[in-house]
Amino acid sequence: MYAPNILVCEDEERLRKIIVKYLINEGFHVMEAENGKKALDFFFEQSIDLIILDIMMPEYDGWSVCRSIRQESDVPIIMLTARSEESDRVFGFELGADDYVTKPFSMKELLMRVKALLKRSSNISQDERVIGNIKIDIKAHKVFIGGNEIDLSPKEYDLLIYLSQNKDLALMRENILDKVWGYDYYGDLRTVDTHVKRLRRKIQDSTAKIETVRGVGYRFEVKA
């Protein structure tokens, strides 16, 4: 089994050591950086699978580091913050952070999130994605249900990709529109509904489904 490389970027030494200890204990390879500059150096030299990133730091704060990395890579990023401000949270997600943990937190919680993100990204980065009996061959741009190829329009394909990246999460129409159509798309929210309808029809014989979450949007999941 391949041990993922995790980069811990946190200026406060005591906390950093604790995090590192726990991660090593879980069998991860861990690299430490005590400021944003070193984190960036590390990141661009090494192959990193996940980054734990404090926001408040000397020499490039977490926001800057996050932004720089996001220009190059989709590596999962977990932000650590002292404040629990919702606005920070939102800002973090806009910059492309994948998750957000507020201090103080338990190691158990952090480990849970690390594992969850690694699991997801291991599903994503591969060029084959499996959801129930749906198989997506990213490189070939083909989709199969139980071995039989199905035919999707471009938008349907994009939508499916996005849904599969966010399996089991309730997704708002706004989000879907943002991510699939582009943040600058201005159009009817209900357009999403129509595309969901079309996609549903095409995957109806699969073991996956697009569940509607009333008042919110949709959730992609494997049938119970």
Place this chain on the structure above:
Amino acid sequence: MYAPNILVCEDEERLRKIIVKYLINEGFHVMEAENGKKALDFFFEQSIDLIILDIMMPEYDGWSVCRSIRQESDVPIIMLTARSEESDRVFGFELGADDYVTKPFSMKELLMRVKALLKRSSNISQDERVIGNIKIDIKAHKVFIGGNEIDLSPKEYDLLIYLSQNKDLALMRENILDKVWGYDYYGDLRTVDTHVKRLRRKIQDSTAKIETVRGVGYRFEVKA
């Protein structure tokens, strides 16, 4: 301030009484079990915030109890053991214990660990919330009672979220209306009653309840 419920499971009566005495002295609610079976009974009937669990016991040892509980819950567990074997320690953590205390230990040390664990678990994650045997998965927008998903309307869900954020507090209808319906909502106060009625019906099989506070409003709490 809410007094956490602590379950002490230890067969040796003298030690158990001492632990209980100290915990009560610190203001905790304490329940006692002299063997693993009773501990499990307690746990699945009551709302327990933390468990102190001896390993060597008649009728289900600590390992078994820990395993059973972990299938249902993330409640903090502190294991007590006579041996200081590293292997036991590791085994304990693998089974999901949160902390580990070797006999003989000082009460001061045990209390410290209890408090540390409670502090952590009280601010665990924004995306999973546990109240008795109700589990709310915020990200997935799903609610479970003892592992079974239940179906809530949007308002019911919002109301439950708000109640769970303010567990054990008496909430006035005005407040609930403000926070759940929005400060600009003008409507009948008694609308809250109707929604409470509906939510009560859907969570009636859980270990949580919405208590009526006559003349004031409602209070969400775990059943005694």
Place this chain on the structure above:
DNA sequence: ATTTGCCTGTCACTTATTTGTCACAATAAA
């Protein structure tokens, strides 16, 4: 240039669910 054949986004209409209010019953306090 024109035709053909999808793809797409929007709209209108239908269907299903949710919601707020009311009237009356039940319950607790005085």
Place this chain on the structure above:
DNA sequence: TTTATTGTGACAAATAAGTGACAGGCAAAT
């Protein structure tokens, strides 16, 4: 008992989601 407060069933209005239809867009083929 009286009174105030809360519980509850019923129902109509409001909201949300599913869906078919359609017209414009776009690209490949003619």
